[in-house]
Amino acid sequence: MYCQNCGKNPATTHIKRIVNGRLSEAMVCSECARKLGCGNFFGNYRFSLGELLSGLLEQEESPEEVRCPVCGSSFEEISRTGRVGCAQCYQTFRRRLLPVIQRIHGSTEHRGKKPSQGKMILRPQTGMRVVPQKVSDLEQKERQLQEAIASQNFERAAVLRDEIKAIKDTKEGKNHG
Template sequence: MLCQACGKKTATTHIKTVINGKLTEYHLCSECAQQKGYGDLFSNWGMDFGNLLGGFIGNGFTSVKAARCPTCGASFDEITQSGKIGCADCYKTFREQLLPVIQRIHGTSRHKGKVPGGSALRVTGGHHQMMPVKESPLDEKKRLLKQAIEKQDFETAAVLRDEIKEMENHG
């Protein structure tokens, strides 16, 4: 496929945008992509972040060829090759294939965003109210382990590590 900008070189950068539900695709050579500001974000980091997700997915997964995201049109094979999720709906479409990968990368599949003071905003009856976030016993142990390591209290850290392993294996 030729670059849509210059029409001379092979397109190596493929950009998909979804605006108001309308999918638009751009196919550019590396030079035109650089000129338009679509260079490789991670090229100067010394790591191949583009293949990070693809590497995790590629280990032990068979491709899901038939399924495509209804919003952006990405296939699981494309996600595997690029290491990039097409859009938010890809998480729903490829949930079963992505969950184990996300668990391996992050250690959990449950998102715990940062909230000020360990609280979350709850809206009830039109009123906004800050409510404390309940921490699971396992999460509490992990938090305490991190604190023990930061304080260089390695004996406590070892005990907590063993308790965490026990909790993960049996509960």
């Protein structure tokens, strides 16, 4: 479509005016728009609105292009399924995941199923896992039991199993008594 004012150049600006209560519309070229005093919101600066907006936005890879280096998941897949592919995904997509996690869970720190026992704390700000210093006897014995079984030291495993049972029985007695 050509300019409705000069008829020479392609129309690039849609002008709407209300004069004496009547709406008039016209498609004009940028030169006529400038002469009519429309479309020049930035004074003598020579740039388009598109240039302004593109300068404000960061040029970053699209979400489909960024993939977790370990499992290959993309942020789009994680968003669609609601499941993170692996532990590395939290670091790879950290900047985009933290606001979502904060909104859903109310916190960005995960303390596992039993926060009062504080098994392992994930601190997303640093991406580090912190194991609390104080480990209960029961947890220590359970870990030793798993190590004994893994190394096929079944005699030691049997002793640890009995010790774990005794600790649990003692705790149950305190809870019920």
